[in-house]
Structures are given as C-alpha cells and as structure tokens.
Amino acid sequence: MEKILLVDDENDILEFVSYNLSKEGFQVITCNNGKEAIQLAQKENPDLIILDVMMPEMDGIETCHELRSIDKLKDTLIIFLSARGEDYSQVAGFDAGADDYIPKPIKPRLLVSRVKAILRRKGGKVEAEETHSGIRIDREKYLIFKDNKEFSLPKKEFELLALLFSKPGKVFTREIILDNVWGGDVVVGDRTIDVHIRKLREKLGDQYIKTIKGVGYKFEV
Amino acid sequence: MEKILLVDDENDILEFVSYNLSKEGFQVITCNNGKEAIQLAQKENPDLIILDVMMPEMDGIETCHELRSIDKLKDTLIIFLSARGEDYSQVAGFDAGADDYIPKPIKPRLLVSRVKAILRRKGGKVEAEETHSGIRIDREKYLIFKDNKEFSLPKKEFELLALLFSKPGKVFTREIILDNVWGGDVVVGDRTIDVHIRKLREKLGDQYIKTIKGVGYKFEV
DNA sequence: ATTACAATTTAATATTAAGTTAACATCCCA
DNA sequence: TGGGATGTTAACTTAATATTAAATTGTAAT
Missing domain, CATH: 3.40.50.2300 (Response regulator)
Incomplete structure (x- = not known):
C-alpha cells in the first residue's frame, strides 16, 4: 500500500x-x-x-x-x-x-x-512501456514507436494517445478524456477531441483508434 | 440495507x-x-x-x-x-x-x-463480470462475448441487453426498460423496444431473450 | 519586438451509424 | 376467432462523429 x-x-x-x-x-x-x-x-x-x-x-x-x-x-x-x-x-x-x-x-x-x-x-512495477498492436509509447523521451520507427507528436495528441493506450481496449468517454488530457476546469468545444483523434488517425492509420458511438473512443487491440 | x-x-x-x-x-x-x-x-x-x-x-x-x-x-x-x-x-x-x-x-x-x-x-466490495448461458458483458470495453467470440453492439442494444442480463431470468416490464435504458423523461413509440429486441435476437440468436406476453422480456438462463 | 511556424481550437458543413417510426403481419389466448 | 399484444421490415429521422479550413493561440528564432 x-x-x-x-x-x-x-x-x-x-x-x-x-x-x-x-x-x-x-x-x-x-x-x-x-x-x-x-x-x-x-x-x-x-x-x-x-x-x-x-x-x-x-x-x-x-x-x-x-x-x-x-x-x-x-x-x-x-x-x-x-x-x-x-x-x-x-x-x-x-x-x-x-x-x-x-x-x-x-x-x-x-x-x-x-x-x-x-x-x-x-513505481517500476508496471509500465515497462509495453507494445500493443505494434505501437509503443516512451513517456521519458516523449516519442511514439510504430513498427520500430520513431516519431514525435504534439503534446495534446501525445497525451490523448497515451491515455487511450494506457488501457488498450477500454472505452474512454469524452468526459474522462477531457478530465485527463485537458484537466479540471478547462472548457473546450465538443469537436476538439474529434480533431485530435483525426490527427492521430492520420499519422498512425485508421485501425488503431476505434469510435464507440455515444460512448467514446478506445485503442483497438 | x-x-x-x-x-x-x-x-x-x-x-x-x-x-x-x-x-x-x-x-x-x-x-x-x-x-x-x-x-x-x-x-x-x-x-x-x-x-x-x-x-x-x-x-x-x-x-x-x-x-x-x-x-x-x-x-x-x-x-x-x-x-x-x-x-x-x-x-x-x-x-x-x-x-x-x-x-x-x-x-x-x-x-x-x-x-x-x-x-x-x-464498503469495499467489488462485483465480478459473470457469464450466463455462454454470454458475458464487458462494460469497460463495451463488448459482448459469446462462446469466447467478441462483438460490439450499438449503445441502445448494449444497454438493453445489459439490463436484461443484470438479473438473468427476471422479467423486465416495458416501463422499467424505458426508464432504465431510455431514461425517465424520454418518450418513444410502442414498437421501439421490440425493434431493439429483434436486433439483439438477430445478432445473438433467438434463444437468449424470451417474451413474456403481457408482461415484458427476460434473459433466459 | 517582429516574424514565422507549429499547435490548438473553433466553426461550419458533411457524413454516417444509430435510433425511431409507420405500416403491416402474425401470434396467442380469452 | 377477434382483438390486443408482439413481430417484422424498410423507410425515415436524428444524433453523433468526421472532416475541413480558417482563426486563434503559443513558441522560438531573429
């Protein structure tokens, strides 16, 4: 504990x-x-x-x-x-x-x-920076590795991907995403998340992030 | 209590x-x-x-x-x-x-x-995700597992199934279903529930959801 | 301070899946 | 056996998300 x-x-x-x-x-x-x-x-x-x-x-x-x-x-x-x-x-x-x-x-x-x-x-116990579906995230270096090729992402995109990636398969609601990526009292419009999701899909490919309509987004395993 | x-x-x-x-x-x-x-x-x-x-x-x-x-x-x-x-x-x-x-x-x-x-x-208690009649519901991933094969459902269908599934064998009246899945103040037509039930039966097979005429529907164990 | 460039947000519109309705068919039990 | 209840289907409507470009904000370099 x-x-x-x-x-x-x-x-x-x-x-x-x-x-x-x-x-x-x-x-x-x-x-x-x-x-x-x-x-x-x-x-x-x-x-x-x-x-x-x-x-x-x-x-x-x-x-x-x-x-x-x-x-x-x-x-x-x-x-x-x-x-x-x-x-x-x-x-x-x-x-x-x-x-x-x-x-x-x-x-x-x-x-x-x-x-x-x-x-x-x-804590060193978990988060040995795992790879899911060919993607790995290195928080220290702030880099994404896809098929052993590295590339960087802007902060918001990085944080958003990192959040979804932290529990592959789990659906994150927009509310949770806003809380975690944007933080407590920040108010941004409804479409802002979509735009960032779009950028990620553009850079990674469509297959990684899945939309659950009316619920949220998830990192597809 | x-x-x-x-x-x-x-x-x-x-x-x-x-x-x-x-x-x-x-x-x-x-x-x-x-x-x-x-x-x-x-x-x-x-x-x-x-x-x-x-x-x-x-x-x-x-x-x-x-x-x-x-x-x-x-x-x-x-x-x-x-x-x-x-x-x-x-x-x-x-x-x-x-x-x-x-x-x-x-x-x-x-x-x-x-x-x-x-x-x-x-209270410190946690509920486990149970399997009934070969079906399991994963809320976090928003997926249904049938015979170890996973598939997704649209929100209303998912929530409807999840409701029936929450107490297998119990009959849920249309009124209760509306309250729970649609929410108290929403008014939808008479056949809307039927249509969703139909879609579920189409996807799962007929044997899982049973009609109790004049009463409601239940998840068959 | 000015410029230039990148990141982020907004706004407007398009697209699509999901949800609803309507019309009709069928079932079942008094 | 007739009528209320449910089933079925396809067309319709809506809500949610996708997309795009433009506006704004932030940042680094000069």
Missing part, C-alpha cells in the same frame, strides 16, 4: 483529497505547512508528496526545493495542487522539481488517475 | 428518484429543503445524501457545506443532482465536498449505478 503525504493549509481540501485517496486504498498522512511536511517526509518516507502551491509562510515551491535538497527524498514523487488558472505555478512547479501538477478545483477522478499514473510510472 | 436521504424541493423528482432507489432495495427518506435535511441527517444517520443543487432559500452547495461541518456527518457520502448543462455546479459541488454528481435529466440507470458504485467504494 503506497503512502502519500498531503500538505495543505486548508483543512477542507486536506479532507477532500484525503478521502478520495483513502477510498482508493492509499495510506494518507497529512499536515498543514511546509515545515511539518519536511519533518514528516523524513520520518515517514512517503512514496508521493502532494503539495499545495499556495500556503502561508513557506509555499509549495519553496517546500519542494527544500525537500529535493534532502538526499533520501531526491527520488520521492512530488505533485502540486494549484489554484484555478494559475498557469505560472505549473511552470515554476516543474522547475522546482515537481513530477506532476493537479489543477483546482480538484476533480476526484482526475486526482486519482494522476496519482495512480505517476505511482505506476516510477 | 443502506439508508439514503434525498433532498429536493420538487416533489416530482423526489418521487421519481425515490421510486427508482427503493426498487433497488434502498431505504429512502426524503425532505424538501436544506434545513430539514440537516436535521434529518443528524437524526437518521444516512449512508448517502442526495442533494439537489437548485433549491430555494438554502441551496445544495450551502447545505453541503453545513452538513460537512457537522462532525458525525464528515464521512457521509454526498451526491449532487444538478440541472441540465450546469457544468458550474459540478465544479462548485466538488469544492463543497461532494463525492459525486448526477446530471439532470436523471436517467434511472445512471442514478442507480452511481449510487451503487459510490456505496460499493465505501
């Missing part, structure tokens, strides 16, 4: 996030500020730390820097929580050494899927 | 939702506004509270906040009902501490499955 350290000054959020993660079987420990976080992290050795960007005194970015400077926490995963529309924090967060970023308002599904995805990635 | 507190100012909805949940074996108690809800919740200790977002005086969001501030209700599950297209309420609802969200117009099938899903998560 993975241990997650959750840091936020607002107890509502602490509780909400904590609830949603416990529900999925994670062990969650919490605290209210950066200082405690650093102590707790050293003591508890969590697999993942979720940091709110906006906190009084020591903010998330600073806390992240501090954490990263501690040797035993060099490889611990760090995710930021950031307020609506703060694009800045995303950038600064990654600079500070964050591994991912979750926008507020927090949607439980997005939260859980990001947390799982990131633990899966680095 | 799980207890559900249902809060809505419109009696039509109260009745409709209540009917659909009772039918599934839940104990449903109802009231018309936030104030009563808070009192009832404290007295009855429900497992789940379903709140309409739009209510006079105290709306769902506010009620939710109030409920969350009561200690013994901290862990009670809360689901919002929200009017068509109000994406805002989804966001605001989660901020307020909701666990899920059901869009109006309410489709009984969606309603029941969300309610079950969320109660299941809390």
Whole structure:
C-alpha cells in the first residue's frame, strides 16, 4: 500500500483529497505547512508528496526545493495542487522539481488517475512501456514507436494517445478524456477531441483508434 | 440495507428518484429543503445524501457545506443532482465536498449505478463480470462475448441487453426498460423496444431473450 | 519586438451509424 | 376467432462523429 503525504493549509481540501485517496486504498498522512511536511517526509518516507502551491509562510515551491535538497527524498514523487488558472505555478512547479501538477478545483477522478499514473510510472512495477498492436509509447523521451520507427507528436495528441493506450481496449468517454488530457476546469468545444483523434488517425492509420458511438473512443487491440 | 436521504424541493423528482432507489432495495427518506435535511441527517444517520443543487432559500452547495461541518456527518457520502448543462455546479459541488454528481435529466440507470458504485467504494466490495448461458458483458470495453467470440453492439442494444442480463431470468416490464435504458423523461413509440429486441435476437440468436406476453422480456438462463 | 511556424481550437458543413417510426403481419389466448 | 399484444421490415429521422479550413493561440528564432 503506497503512502502519500498531503500538505495543505486548508483543512477542507486536506479532507477532500484525503478521502478520495483513502477510498482508493492509499495510506494518507497529512499536515498543514511546509515545515511539518519536511519533518514528516523524513520520518515517514512517503512514496508521493502532494503539495499545495499556495500556503502561508513557506509555499509549495519553496517546500519542494527544500525537500529535493534532502538526499533520501531526491527520488520521492512530488505533485502540486494549484489554484484555478494559475498557469505560472505549473511552470515554476516543474522547475522546482515537481513530477506532476493537479489543477483546482480538484476533480476526484482526475486526482486519482494522476496519482495512480505517476505511482505506476516510477513505481517500476508496471509500465515497462509495453507494445500493443505494434505501437509503443516512451513517456521519458516523449516519442511514439510504430513498427520500430520513431516519431514525435504534439503534446495534446501525445497525451490523448497515451491515455487511450494506457488501457488498450477500454472505452474512454469524452468526459474522462477531457478530465485527463485537458484537466479540471478547462472548457473546450465538443469537436476538439474529434480533431485530435483525426490527427492521430492520420499519422498512425485508421485501425488503431476505434469510435464507440455515444460512448467514446478506445485503442483497438 | 443502506439508508439514503434525498433532498429536493420538487416533489416530482423526489418521487421519481425515490421510486427508482427503493426498487433497488434502498431505504429512502426524503425532505424538501436544506434545513430539514440537516436535521434529518443528524437524526437518521444516512449512508448517502442526495442533494439537489437548485433549491430555494438554502441551496445544495450551502447545505453541503453545513452538513460537512457537522462532525458525525464528515464521512457521509454526498451526491449532487444538478440541472441540465450546469457544468458550474459540478465544479462548485466538488469544492463543497461532494463525492459525486448526477446530471439532470436523471436517467434511472445512471442514478442507480452511481449510487451503487459510490456505496460499493465505501464498503469495499467489488462485483465480478459473470457469464450466463455462454454470454458475458464487458462494460469497460463495451463488448459482448459469446462462446469466447467478441462483438460490439450499438449503445441502445448494449444497454438493453445489459439490463436484461443484470438479473438473468427476471422479467423486465416495458416501463422499467424505458426508464432504465431510455431514461425517465424520454418518450418513444410502442414498437421501439421490440425493434431493439429483434436486433439483439438477430445478432445473438433467438434463444437468449424470451417474451413474456403481457408482461415484458427476460434473459433466459 | 517582429516574424514565422507549429499547435490548438473553433466553426461550419458533411457524413454516417444509430435510433425511431409507420405500416403491416402474425401470434396467442380469452 | 377477434382483438390486443408482439413481430417484422424498410423507410425515415436524428444524433453523433468526421472532416475541413480558417482563426486563434503559443513558441522560438531573429
């Protein structure tokens, strides 16, 4: 069972996030500020730390820097929580050494899927970057391999393909796709997904992505 | 038997939702506004509270906040009902501490499955995909397996089969079928169900779906 | 800052699968 | 055996997605 350290000054959020993660079987420990976080992290050795960007005194970015400077926490995963529309924090967060970023308002599904995805990635246990139907995705290098030929994709296309690819055969609804690829509060038109699907089909061939009318899309195995 | 507190100012909805949940074996108690809800919740200790977002005086969001501030209700599950297209309420609802969200117009099938899903998560139980008469339904992949051969079905046919399949041998009346597959407020002609049944029989073979004249249809075991 | 180019989104229209209806046929049980 | 209930079929309608181009936004280089 993975241990997650959750840091936020607002107890509502602490509780909400904590609830949603416990529900999925994670062990969650919490605290209210950066200082405690650093102590707790050293003591508890969590697999993942979720940091709110906006906190009084020591903010998330600073806390992240501090954490990263501690040797035993060099490889611990760090995710930021950031307020609506703060694009800045995303950038600064990654600079500070964050591994991912979750926008507020927090949607439980997005939260859980990001947390799982990131633990899966680095947890080394799964995601040995498998090949399905002759296609392989390399997240590190941000490349697609098809029949041993590599090529790159724009971010949205890459993320969309990666999502469908993460569970070949599973149907992803538009809602889920939007949550995962575009993120929490982003609102884009209905046809945007279609266009990206089209581009992927153009580049990969039609046989890989299947439409389930009225339901969603899936990566065909 | 799980207890559900249902809060809505419109009696039509109260009745409709209540009917659909009772039918599934839940104990449903109802009231018309936030104030009563808070009192009832404290007295009855429900497992789940379903709140309409739009209510006079105290709306769902506010009620939710109030409920969350009561200690013994901290862990009670809360689901919002929200009017068509109000994406805002989804966001605001989660901020307020909701666990899920059901869009109006309410489709009984969606309603029941969300309610079950969320109660299941809390209870920690998981359902397995069973095989009956050589047929298995995979919701995730949106596929039917017959004698280990897979094939897909259009949405309505899939949902119709899935409904009958959910309780093999049980007779489903046309009314129930309409409620579940089409949703409460949709009105379709008399022969529409027959046509879908026919298509299913065409694809699966006649032996699986049996007509009980004057009553309804069932999946034959 | 300006340009140039790539990525993304929107908007408008076309296309197609899915769903519905209508008209008629057939069944079955009082 | 006659009438309500269901079956069947093809035509019709609609909803969902595909497609395209144009508009917008983002990014990197000069």
